Amino acid sequence: MVYTGKPSRGCEVCRRRRIKCDEKAPECSYCIKTGQPCPGYKDMFELAWRDQTKVAQKSVERRMRAGAQAASKNTPSDTRIAPPALSESKALLSKTSVSTGLAPNQHDLEYFALNFWFTNYANPPSKSYEECGFVEHVAPLFLKSAPESTLRLSTLAVATILFTAWSGRNPDTSLTRSFYLKAVSAMKNQLSIPGNCTNNEMIMSVLLLQMYETLIGNARRKATTQAHLSGAMALIKHRGIQNFEDDVSKAILYWVRHLCIEESLKTCKTVECDPGEWANIPQYTVLPANSSLDGINLNLARLQAAIPQDFATGSNSTTLDIKDIIQAARGIDRQLIEWSGTLPLPWLAIRVTGEDSIPPSVGQAGLYQSHCHVYKSIQIAYLWNRQRLSRIRAQKIMLTQLLLQEPSLSNRMSQGSCQNTIQQLADDICATIPFYLGDRTKPGRIGDRNVEYPHARGSPIPETHYQIAPAMGGHQLLGALGTLLRFDIILRNGQKQWIGGQLMRLARIYNIGRM
Numbered sequence: 001m002v003y004t005g006k007p008s009r010g011c012e013v014c015r016r017r018r019i020k021c022d023e024k025a026p027e028c029s030y031c032i033k034t035g036q037p038c039p040g041y042k043d044m045f046e047l048a049w050r051d052q053t054k055v056a057q058k059s060v061e062r063r064m065r066a067g068a069q070a071a072s073k074n075t076p077s078d079t080r081i082a083p084p085a086l087s088e089s090k091a092l093l094s095k096t097s098v099s100t101g102l103a104p105n106q107h108d109l110e111y112f113a114l115n116f117w118f119t120n121y122a123n124p125p126s127k128s129y130e131e132c133g134f135v136e137h138v139a140p141l142f143l144k145s146a147p148e149s150t151l152r153l154s155t156l157a158v159a160t161i162l163f164t165a166w167s168g169r170n171p172d173t174s175l176t177r178s179f180y181l182k183a184v185s186a187m188k189n190q191l192s193i194p195g196n197c198t199n200n201e202m203i204m205s206v207l208l209l210q211m212y213e214t215l216i217g218n219a220r221r222k223a224t225t226q227a228h229l230s231g232a233m234a235l236i237k238h239r240g241i242q243n244f245e246d247d248v249s250k251a252i253l254y255w256v257r258h259l260c261i262e263e264s265l266k267t268c269k270t271v272e273c274d275p276g277e278w279a280n281i282p283q284y285t286v287l288p289a290n291s292s293l294d295g296i297n298l299n300l301a302r303l304q305a306a307i308p309q310d311f312a313t314g315s316n317s318t319t320l321d322i323k324d325i326i327q328a329a330r331g332i333d334r335q336l337i338e339w340s341g342t343l344p345l346p347w348l349a350i351r352v353t354g355e356d357s358i359p360p361s362v363g364q365a366g367l368y369q370s371h372c373h374v375y376k377s378i379q380i381a382y383l384w385n386r387q388r389l390s391r392i393r394a395q396k397i398m399l400t401q402l403l404l405q406e407p408s409l410s411n412r413m414s415q416g417s418c419q420n421t422i423q424q425l426a427d428d429i430c431a432t433i434p435f436y437l438g439d440r441t442k443p444g445r446i447g448d449r450n451v452e453y454p455h456a457r458g459s460p461i462p463e464t465h466y467q468i469a470p471a472m473g474g475h476q477l478l479g480a481l482g483t484l485l486r487f488d489i490i491l492r493n494g495q496k497q498w499i500g501g502q503l504m505r506l507a508r509i510y511n512i513g514r515m
Helices: 012-017 029-034 044-048 053-073 086-095 108-120 135-144 150-166 174-191 200-220 227-239 247-267 275-279 289-306 322-341 360-366 378-404 409-430 433-437 463-486 495-509
Strands: 350-353 371-374
Touching (some): 012 029, 108 150, 150 174, 150 200, 200 227, 322 378, 360 433, 360 495, 378 433, 409 463, 433 463, 463 495
16 A cells, blocks of 8 residues: 655655555565665654755745745735735845845745744844843844754744744744754764854854744644753853853853742742842843842742642641741742832833724724723733732732631731732733734734734824734733633632633634644
8 A cells, every 4th residue: 555644754765665564573574575675764853854846945935835826816814825926025134133144045944934033033132121121132043053053043933933833833843843853963062072062142042942832832722841951951050150250151041040930930830040040140241120020029939939738729738827927928928029119110011901002803803891001012011920820829829828827807908908919910011912913813924014003192003013013912811811810819700711811812813822
């Protein structure tokens, strides 16, 4: 029987004859039956790294034909993303500050994916509050990297998974996996060379591979492995924290610290870093707001991890003092409030109401109450939501401990205060959703000016918002809304169901959960 399914893992004889190989060891049944020596089987990695040029070329040609057909029909109501024509992609790339180093007729899919990545995700920010961790530092190192370097391959893995997801297709493809496996293999080879363990390029490559795992985990709706984060920590310890002195090194170091703290907050486990080492972390001249927030969250994560899980859920089988825990949580909450007071005035949320600020289509797509919040940028909204989630964690710790104390009037008043604060913070997070998503309810294209967004009365929507909001907004909201549901906190009637509906909306827009 001729086998027309997936590429066979069988021996070369069966592959050449296009028949199904039973892959028995040490020789397959067909070779034994025909009396010829069996050449054996290819390695799994070799199969994953098979040449994808023809596959990519056919895929791009098919999508370009589909885009041309869609354009000929002239149907503006169809918001499914159409891959850019080659001329459009060239023009777009010429406007960016980064060249991919690929000729557009060489590997079209790779060209489009890298163009998409550097245009929408990894362009250096024009303002400090647009910084988003480490990705804005990828471009300079990418341009200096070799074609088969770990950094270039890991960048291709992330770029292709984002590009295919925005194209409305399953992001977990053989091509994205091949880049990922090649990057892992290249990393093993490069780490064997002295000096490669201590450079910025290697740690940045590990962080990109962690980003790849996070995107795959989001798409599959499964927990993300943190193996690469642990690898980044190992490289940092090997290099020594005191040796991260330039701006790129500091950005990488602070981002690894951020990921470790966020993972600890999510799992309620000890922060994977030595407190003494992080105390000596090289400081910026002016500490960015996201890094100073991480400093407060580090204390919150340690407090959260110090409380046994049975104690946090109502058991009194611990020697920890309830009053000390409440006092510590209250102190952290106070620090979080003081942090928000250090932000510049333009960074504050603007509450908007009415159809002159909130288009009716935005309300129909998802508006929890009659108002919503707008901000100077997506990154500022993300910082505020991080602060709100941390405050909810601190308030939840206080509330849990208050429930273990003897009932009294002051105790009940404190419980009510915690519940009201948690509810207000949850409402404020829900109020950011229209700012992130506008009136989107299904996949579209980044930069679509037909998307309606809320805005302050008399103020136009910034040009960059049409680009940055769809590119990053959903990924930021996914974590915030998912965390709200996992908190198991008291919310208004129907609010949990509404948040669940918004998560389903995110899944449709960002092609999540199709695997």
